[in-house]
Amino acid sequence: MSSSPEAPVEASAGPRPQPSSLSDLFFSFTFLALQGFGGVLAIVQRELVEKKRWLTREEFVEDWAVAQIMPGPNVVNLSLMLGDRYFGLRGAIAALAGMLALPLLVVLCLALVYAQYSENLHVAGALRGMAAVAAGLITATGLKLVGALKKNPLGLTLCIVFAIATFVGIALLRWPLAYVLLGLGGLSCVMTYRKMGKKGT
Amino acid sequence: MTISMSAADWLSLFAHFLSLSLLGVGGAISTAPDMHRFLVDQQGWLTDPQFSASIAIAQAAPGPNVLFIALLGWNVGLNAGGGLPTALLGMTITMVGIMIPSTTLTYMAGRWGHENRELRAVRAFKQGLTPIVIALLVATGWILATGSTYQVRNWPIWLIAIVSTIIVWRTKLHLLWLLGAGAAIGWMGWV
Numbered sequence: 001m002s003s004s005p006e007a008p009v010e011a012s013a014g015p016r017p018q019p020s021s022l023s024d025l026f027f028s029f030t031f032l033a034l035q036g037f038g039g040v041l042a043i044v045q046r047e048l049v050e051k052k053r054w055l056t057r058e059e060f061v062e063d064w065a066v067a068q069i070m071p072g073p074n075v076v077n078l079s080l081m082l083g084d085r086y087f088g089l090r091g092a093i094a095a096l097a098g099m100l101a102l103p104l105l106v107v108l109c110l111a112l113v114y115a116q117y118s119e120n121l122h123v124a125g126a127l128r129g130m131a132a133v134a135a136g137l138i139t140a141t142g143l144k145l146v147g148a149l150k151k152n153p154l155g156l157t158l159c160i161v162f163a164i165a166t167f168v169g170i171a172l173l174r175w176p177l178a179y180v181l182l183g184l185g186g187l188s189c190v191m192t193y194r195k196m197g198k199k200g201t
Numbered sequence: 202m203t204i205s206m207s208a209a210d211w212l213s214l215f216a217h218f219l220s221l222s223l224l225g226v227g228g229a230i231s232t233a234p235d236m237h238r239f240l241v242d243q244q245g246w247l248t249d250p251q252f253s254a255s256i257a258i259a260q261a262a263p264g265p266n267v268l269f270i271a272l273l274g275w276n277v278g279l280n281a282g283g284g285l286p287t288a289l290l291g292m293t294i295t296m297v298g299i300m301i302p303s304t305t306l307t308y309m310a311g312r313w314g315h316e317n318r319e320l321r322a323v324r325a326f327k328q329g330l331t332p333i334v335i336a337l338l339v340a341t342g343w344i345l346a347t348g349s350t351y352q353v354r355n356w357p358i359w360l361i362a363i364v365s366t367i368i369v370w371r372t373k374l375h376l377l378w379l380l381g382a383g384a385a386i387g388w389m390g391w392v
Contacts, residue, residue, distance in 0.1 A: 033263060033264040033265065034263045034264065035263060035376065035377060036263055036264060036265075037261070037262070037263050037380050040263075040264065040265055041338070042369065042376060043376055046376070050373075061331050061334065061335065062327040062328065062331065064334055065326075065327050065330035065331060065333075065334045066310070066311060066314055066327065067307070067311075068330075068334050068337070069226065069330065070226070070303065070306060070307040070310055070311075071222060071223045071224065071225045071226050071302075071303040071306065071307075072222065072225055072229065072267075072299075072300070072303025072304060072306075072307055073225075073229050073265050073266070073267035073303075075265050076265055076267060076300075076304070077303070077304075077307045077311070080304055080307055080308055080311065081307065081308075081311035081315075084308060084311060084312055084315075085315060089308075092308055096304065099264070099265060100264070100265065100268070100296075102264075103262065103263055103264025103265065103268060104264070104268055104271055104296075106262055106263060106264065107258060107259055107262045107264065107268045107271065107272060108271075108272075108275065108292075110258050110261070110262050111254075111255075111258050111272055111275065114254065114258050118254065121390065122388045122390070123388075124387075125387035125388055125389070125390050125391075125392060126383075126384040126385070126387040126388040127257065127261045127384075127387065128358065128387045128392050129361065129382075129383035129384050129385070129386045129387025129388070129391075129392050130261060130380050130383045130384045130387065131260065131261070131345065131358075131383075132346060132357075132358040132359075132361035132362045132365070132383055132387075132392060133361060133362070133365045133379050133380050133382070133383030134260075134345065134380070134383075135342045135343075135345035135346035135358075135362040135365075136342065136346070136361065136362040136363065136364070136365030136366040136367075136368075136369060136379075137342075137365060137366075137369055137376060137379070138338055138339075138341050138342040138345065139338070139339050139341075139342030139343065139346075139362070139366040140342075140365070140366045140367075140368075140369035140370040141338055141369070142335050142336070142337075142338030142339035142341075142342065143339065143366070143370045144369075144370060145335045145338070146335060148331060148335070149331060149332060149335070152328055152331055152332070153325075153328060154328070154329065154332070158332075159331070159332040160332070162332040162333060162336070163332040163333070163335055163336035164336070165336075166332070166333050166336035166337060166340065167336040167339055167340045167343075170336070170337060170340035170341075170344070171339070171340035171343040171344055174344075177226065177231065177337075178226060180333070180337075181226070181330075181333065184333055185329070185330050185333045188329040188330065188332060188333060189325050189326050189329030189330065190325075190329070191329065192324075192325040192328050192329035193321060193322065193325035193329070196321055196324065196325055197321070
């Protein structure tokens with residue numbers, strides 16, 4: 001483990017925006033987490049890829065794949081990996097703390113308030129309305145990332161076949177996630193590996 | 202409800218969440234059924250409504266949904282009857298238990314993967330999973346919007362989900378406006 005985590009191997013043109021300090025990292029992730037109702041992923045994609053440009057769309061999907069396949073909460077995993085990349089272990093801890101500290105306080109306050117209003121029909125309705133919007137946010141995040149498939153070595157057609165099969169398995173047939181990841185995911189990785197070999201990369 | 206928690210009980214609470222941590226592939230929520238079995242059915246440390254409310258509140262609140270685990274611990278602590286100190290103790294025990302194994306593993310795997318990102322196997326792994334994880338996102342939205350059963354009377358929820366999908370996909374409107382609109386529509390009793 002001799003190479004430094006922030007080694008500038010990326011051969012992209014021009015300097016890439018980066019978090020300027022540990023506190024920048026902490027507050028950026030706090031800010032993300034506090035905007036993320038019903039899951040933080042949609043806001044992470046918009047802020048880190050579209051606004052701050054710390055990651056390209058392609059990098060985001062790749063990191064998300066790792067964060068998703070590792071055990072534990074996905075967005076927490078993602079914050080940990082990104083924090084580590086910029087500032088090593090300290091960065092990972094700062095990003096993780098940012099993701100959890102203030103939201104934890106908010107959740108506790110809500111739990112105390114909820115104890116008073118759990119019977120209120122308006123409150124229950126508002127929660128349902130927000131949940132419906134949150135479902136849309138997650139779907140839209142997925143749709144926005146479809147563009148990242150164009151550069152995939154698997155080729156667009158095969159990508160779409162795998163994506164549709166995954167959607168049908170999870171959303172319609174309700175297969176367990178582990179089967180889909182191991183089965184379809186495994187097959188997809190093997191085929192990608194072979195295609196990469198043919199191109200001589 | 203009041204329960205009494207011995208030191209051994211706290212320890213077994215910690216051990217249980219520690220052991221579930223690495224099983225939570227796809228998010229900690231996938232281990233919720235087992236937490237329910239342990240906390241509600243087996244030990245009787247939480248009531249059913251407390252368990253469901255913990256999940257609902259964490260999903261309605263901003264931040265990662267894994268915070269429902271903090272609320273589970275918080276409620277166990279409250280039930281233990283020691284007020285704020287035991288509530289904080291319960292919360293710390295469940296959160297630290299669920300986080301330590303998975304974050305350690307992810308940290309090391311993420312670091313190894315980034316250092317070896319030029320390896321063909323690593324690139325094939327990440328890129329091969331790309332179509333899968335994109336479809337998983339769409340599928341997650343689908344499941345959240347339709348619930349476990351497809352009931353036609355839920356059509357307002359589907360409509361809101363579809364409209365917000367299109368708006369987020371095609372515009373740069375701030376997400377909080379959408380969530381606020383969803384909350385307002387729900388408050389009026391239209392969903």
